[in-house]
Amino acid sequence: MLNDAHCHFFSSPLFAALARQRTPAGSTSTDIRATADALCGELQWDAPGTPEMLADRWIVELDAHGVSRAALIASIPGDEDSVGTAVARHPERLIGFFMLDPAAADAAARVRRATGELGLRVVCLFPAMHRVPLDDERTREVVAAVAEQPGTAVFVHCGVLSVGVRRKLGLASRFDLRLGDPLGVARLAMEFPRLPFIIPHFGAGLFRETLMAADTCSNIHLDTSSSNGWMRYTPGLTLDAVLRTTLGVIGPSRLLFGTDSSFFPRGWQQAVHDEQRRAVEGLGLSGSDEALIFGGNFDRLFPPSKVGA
Ligand SMILES: [Zn+2]
Numbered sequence: 001m002l003n004d005a006h007c008h009f010f011s012s013p014l015f016a017a018l019a020r021q022r023t024p025a026g027s028t029s030t031d032i033r034a035t036a037d038a039l040c041g042e043l044q045w046d047a048p049g050t051p052e053m054l055a056d057r058w059i060v061e062l063d064a065h066g067v068s069r070a071a072l073i074a075s076i077p078g079d080e081d082s083v084g085t086a087v088a089r090h091p092e093r094l095i096g097f098f099m100l101d102p103a104a105a106d107a108a109a110r111v112r113r114a115t116g117e118l119g120l121r122v123v124c125l126f127p128a129m130h131r132v133p134l135d136d137e138r139t140r141e142v143v144a145a146v147a148e149q150p151g152t153a154v155f156v157h158c159g160v161l162s163v164g165v166r167r168k169l170g171l172a173s174r175f176d177l178r179l180g181d182p183l184g185v186a187r188l189a190m191e192f193p194r195l196p197f198i199i200p201h202f203g204a205g206l207f208r209e210t211l212m213a214a215d216t217c218s219n220i221h222l223d224t225s226s227s228n229g230w231m232r233y234t235p236g237l238t239l240d241a242v243l244r245t246t247l248g249v250i251g252p253s254r255l256l257f258g259t260d261s262s263f264f265p266r267g268w269q270q271a272v273h274d275e276q277r278r279a280v281e282g283l284g285l286s287g288s289d290e291a292l293i294f295g296g297n298f299d300r301l302f303p304p305s306k307v308g309a
Pocket residue numbers: 006008260
């Protein structure tokens with residue numbers, strides 16, 4: 001069994017939103033669509049088509065790599081419907097995550113609709129990007145709205161934040177890195193002890209603080225996703241050492257395998273999986289502990305759908 005806790009759903013609305021940042025104010029929707037298509041061409045990425053088409057492509061991709069289930073993140077605020085469509089189409093395979101800007105006037109209402117009507121499970125906060133601190137009342141209201149719905153969780157991106165697609169397109173990213181603080185996640189996790197929190201990429205550079213937060217709060221989980229390029233900030237740090245240290249602090253039940261896969265034609269990042277599998281295998285864990293990391297913990301947080309059963 002293999003589940004991926006971190007993939008991005010790069011939908012047409014995401015490219016349209018990026019295109020809007022590249023077209024003059026007052027551009028027509030036709031202009032924006034043309035710019036969005038041109039962006040995909042410039043990136044040498046496949047245009048996503050409709051959410052239905054992209055969802056089906058993901059299923060083919062997961063099948064090709066033997067991945068049972070995956071989290072798909074709507075990766076621009078306001079794109080809940082795209083992932084909602086994907087999840088409704090493949091409820092037994094896909095778990096819906098969505099980026100939310102807590103500064104939006106309708107943030108809490110969006111959470112209720114997404115976790116209710118749309119069946120999405122995880123709100124993704126990017127405090128450095130949206131410049132809303134974790135101890136801001138707007139963040140607390142969003143988390144409280146998530147907690148109303150059982151089976152949900154909160155994902156908080158901490159540490160260094162670099163959005164590959166923005167970088168490639170030369171779009172400015174004025175992120176306030178001070179705000180992505182794992183200790184801020186701990187404060188929220190203490191206030192909502194029954195709500196699972198997920199910190200991706202071992203805290204993306206704030207590894208020690210992430211371990212402190214997770215050691216203090218048993219509802220904080222970590223994901224292993226991406227190539228973890230932040231390791232270069234610490235001399236000599238290796239993935240093996242990161243995994244060994246993490247497991248020594250929190251054990252195997254709160255670590256979620258993920259790749260951070262996003263665009264096509266690259267698709268699911270087999271190489272990230274292979275590197276992480278090799279590193280985990282080198283730790284000499286029991287088969288059952290390894291299975292928790294690569295799928296069991298994901299199934300516990302997001303139980304397989306009973307639809308059609
Ligand atoms: Zn990601």
